[in-house]
Amino acid sequence: MHHGTPVPGRIPLAVVVVGSAGLVTHWSTGARRLFGYGRDEAVGAPAADLMPIGGALSHDSDDGHRGTSLDVRLGRPSADGAAGYPSAGRARSGAPGRGPVDVLWWAYPLAGPGEERLLVLAADAAQCGPLEEAPQDQLFPGFAPHTALPDGDALAGRLPDILPSMGPALSGRIVSQVLELGYPVLEISHRQRIPVTPDWGTPKYTERAARRARTATAPPRQRTSPDALADPADAPDLEYAAVRERLEFLNEVSGGIGTSLDLARTIREVTSAAVPRFTDFAGTHLRAAVLAGEGFPDGPPDVTTVWHRVWVEHNDEPGRWDDTVPVGEAIAFPEHTPFFQCMVTGEPVLIPRIGEELANRISGQFEKRDLRPLINGRSMLVVPLKARNVVLGFMVLMRRDGRTPFDDMDRTTGAELAARAGLVLDNARMYTYQENVADTLQDSMLPQLAPRMAGCDTATRYLPGTRLGRVGGDWFDSIKLPGSRTALVVGDVMGHGLNSAAMMGQLRTAVQTMAALDLPPEQLLRNLDDLAQRLGEHYLATCLYAVYDPIRSELRIANAGHIPPVLVRAADGRSALLDLPTGAPIGVGGVAFEAATVPVAPGDRLVLCTDGLVEVRGQDIGAGLAALCESAAHPAASMDDACDTIIRALNTGDGRKDDVALLMARLNGIPAEHTAAWQLERTPAEVGRARRLVRDQLAEWGLGSAAATAEVLVSEIVTNAVRHTESRRLGLRLVRTDVLLCEVTDEDHALPALMGSGPGDESGRGLRVVSGLAREWGASHTGRGKTVWFEQSLVSAARPGSNTR
Structure with a gap:
């Protein structure tokens, strides 16, 4: 509404831009007021459903749409179908929440590289100022060259102000086409035209300026003396209009x-x-x-x-x-x-x-x-x-x-x-x-896994959830165990955010610590559940813990409420969910966990993931698990490609909010010819025999260059077992992978410790020698005693499978 008396030519305008598909791409505040639809409702909706602009669109507006066209002056399209002549008209529109509105509209076809194909200007005819020469019902929208109108350059410079907030390249292209096709005017007759400006207008277009605009195009006998000055009585109106202009601008900017x-x-x-x-x-x-x-x-x-x-x-x-x-x-x-x-x-x-x-x-x-x-x-x-x-x-x-x-x-x-x-x-x-912060926290909590373990290759993927914060409780891990074994872990703390991530960090650290003690999978989950109870945070977590033994070619798996893993058989490429005993989630307390043994073959692939990958809103989780099995079986050139195939197949991006952890392991196994084992008596004479056995075996494997160091290391460990245990028999095993693994087992449960030794001490130096020469060494409990082991690098040695002697 105007403050004061309405002024001819200055009208509150609705501005709409329509794309090539007939859908609204820009919708101004004035359009919301005139047609009753908000920006969120209008943008992306068919323009024909919102505005009664008749033949300017590809189909008529009287075919069940919101209005009835009363008078439409159509322009003919150009030969190339790009941008034709503009069209204008007057129509009735039934805006939501208000009665019928008498709409004046101007439509400009647009050409260019973008999707914008139609610019529509519209106004409520009732808000046009009164004219001396004609009543409002005889006004019609039309077009005129801006150069034929008073102050045409000022009008042209004012056009960008009409457009909704958009980039300068787009607005400049639209303005140039509007000027080429014709400036919007109100026609009283073919010789009497009033240029249209937005409601906030300029001082030149007051009642007197509008009269001057009419007389400038009227026959000479009808002309009156032009008056370029605004009537002082219009000053409050113009001040109000200027404020309104800025409020309109700020409102549109805020929406963009x-x-x-x-x-x-x-x-x-x-x-x-x-x-x-x-x-x-x-x-x-x-x-x-x-x-x-x-x-x-x-x-x-x-x-x-x-x-x-x-x-x-x-x-x-x-x-x-x-x-x-x-x-x-x-x-x-x-x-x-x-x-x-x-x-x-x-x-x-x-x-x-x-x-x-x-x-x-x-x-x-x-x-x-x-x-x-x-x-x-x-x-x-x-x-x-x-x-x-x-x-x-x-x-x-x-x-x-x-x-x-x-x-x-x-x-x-x-x-x-x-x-x-x-x-x-x-x-x-x-x-x-x-x-x-979330990415840093999550990265610090997720492990950087070695892609190759003894007899096992791994590949992983982690996708943060789309919830604000991007921090979740999903984790995975692969942990090196004695005997060339590998522990494969995946877990999910229920909930999201920093608290879940912190709980995840605690549980992951606990799993790594207990795995180093070489606990059986079911016992490890039992201890983890007890720990969660002591933490007292009332968090629940699911966890799946699997131990792969590449020498025995078997998996030992225990499950705490987690979704089952998928095993892809190398022999025929088939995949299936493993049928495992499903225990209660970690944190429930007072429940038993069971482990299952699954035989595997070299080349089989084990796929573990969290439920964020397979859960889809509105669907049963069984559908996601079936899709996981299908995608896991898809042939791939590498482990990374196989992971990407699964992610592409299941992570469709349709509203996934949970984070995703995926761990894939290819179970390569260790051939029997790459292992050697012997039984030793607990006598000092067996130390020399152990050295000879190791030297001969390395020579057979073509690793003679590694024999000298290996003999020293084996001698120290076997000597330590002979002197400091009560075991009757000792076990010695060599395993050849990318490194040389040596294990000495006995029936004593006391683990050796690395201690300092003085110049006069006769013992305590053996493990210091081992620590200095070995790549890694350690000791762990077994069911019948303990195992002391070391790994030796084979930098210049032949790779497994070589025929070098």
């Missing part, structure tokens, strides 16, 4: 920024929102800490503060600003510049016009660049981007010479724009910071 929490996208939206409607140039600068997502900036800025120019938007010719103000440049702004004044005071800085003296002073502060040709004669407004009263950055806004300079009202508008943009940027900054 902050559409995501991505910091880079938010920066582009904030910068582009002001061009060209509010300014011709906009450059956004942010503090380095904000851009890096390092948290909230510490302390006020000064001359040492580094700022990054993160985005530049303008409607000049492409590339004009690129060399002088490049995006991505890091710079510390010197004193005595409006930029420094803005960032230190936190207040907008307005320069109505940059004269030569100021242009020289600003340009002189920057080495090896001349800003004068770009800024001289322009109007400048520098506004701070603040959050919680701290300056995060600032925007430099400039209008070219010839456009109305920035004034105090623009300073207020720019400050409000910057305030809204600052909050949006701070939200994106906080989200980026939280994501960085």
Whole structure:
């Protein structure tokens, strides 16, 4: 509604852009008021369902749509089907929540590389000002060359203000096509036309200016003396209209920024929102800490503060600003510049016009660049981007010479724009910071697994959940065990967020500690459940723990409420879920766990994952498990490719919120000819025999170069067992993989310890020798005693399977 008497030609306009598929791509606030649909309802909906614009669309509006066309003046399409003539008309529309509306509309077909194919301007005929020559029901929308209208250049320059917030390239293309096709006017007759301007208008288009516009195109005998001055009585109306213009602008900008929490996208939206409607140039600068997502900036800025120019938007010719103000440049702004004044005071800085003296002073502060040709004669407004009263950055806004300079009202508008943009940027900054923290935390808790273990290759994938925070309780692990065995673990703490991640870290550490004690799978889960009870956090977790023995070619698996693993047989490529005893989740307490033994063959693949991969909302989990089996059986060139195949097949991106952990192991096995075992008597004479056995076996394997070191290590371990155990018999085993593994077993449960020794001590040096020469060494309990082992690197040795002697 107007404040005061309505003025002819100045109308609240609805502005809509329609894409090639007939769907709305832009919907202004005026469109919401006129047609009754909000932006969220309209964008993406068929335009014909929302507006009664008749033949301007591919099908009529009286076919069950929202309105009946009364008078449509159609333009004929061009020969190439791109952009034809504009069309206009008058129709009835039934807006939701209000009675019938008499709609005037103008439709411009658009051509270009984008999807925009139709621009629609519409207005409520009842809001047109009264005319002396004709009543409102005799007004019709039409078109006229802007050069034939009074102040045609001003009208052309005003067109970008009509368009909804969009990039300068798109708005410039649309404006040029509108001017080519014809400026929108209200027709009283073919000789009497009133140019249409938005409701906020300019002072030239008051009642007297509208009369002058009519008389300028009327026959000479009907003309009256033109009066270019606005009636002073219209001043309150124009002041109200100017305020309303800025509120409309801020409202549309607010709807176009902050559409995501991505910091880079938010920066582009904030910068582009002001061009060209509010300014011709906009450059956004942010503090380095904000851009890096390092948290909230510490302390006020000064001359040492580094700022990054993160985005530049303008409607000049492409590339004009690129060399002088490049995006991505890091710079510390010197004193005595409006930029420094803005960032230190936190207040907008307005320069109505940059004269030569100021242009020289600003340009002189920057080495090896001349800003004068770009800024001289322009109007400048520098506004701070603040959050919680701290300056995060600032925007430099400039209008070219010839456009109305920035004034105090623009300073207020720019400050409000910057305030809204600052909050949006701070939200994106906080989200980026939280994501960085979450990623760092998650990465620190997830293991970096070696792709190759003894007789076993592994590949993993982890996908964070889409919930805010991106931290979850899923984990996987592969743990090296004595006897060339490997423990494969996957678990899932129920819930999300930092608490679940912290609980996951505790449980994962506990599993690694108990695995090093070589506990049976069922006992390990029993101890893990007891630990969860003692932690007292009332968290539940599922866990699957499997031990692969590549020499025996078998899996020993225990399950605590987790989804079963998939085993893909190498012989025929078939896959199936393993039927295992399913215990209660960790944390329930007081339940028993069972283990199952599964024979495997070399080349079989074991696939373990968390339920986030197989659970789909609205579907039974059985469907996801079936899909897992099918995708796991798909042939792949490598383990990584096999994991990617599973992820592509099951992670469809349709609303997955849970995180996903995937662990795949190819069970290669260790051939019998790559192992050797002997029984030794517990006598000193057996130490020498042990050395000979090792030397001969390495020679047979073509590893004679490793024999000298291996003999020393074996001698020390066997001697230690002979001297310090009560066992009657000892076991000695060699296993050849990428390294040489030697194990000595006895029936004593006391584990050896590495201790210091003095010059006079006769013992205590053996394990120090082992620690110095071996790649790794250790000791673990077994069911009948203990095993002491060492690994020796085979850098120059032949690989397994070689015929070298």
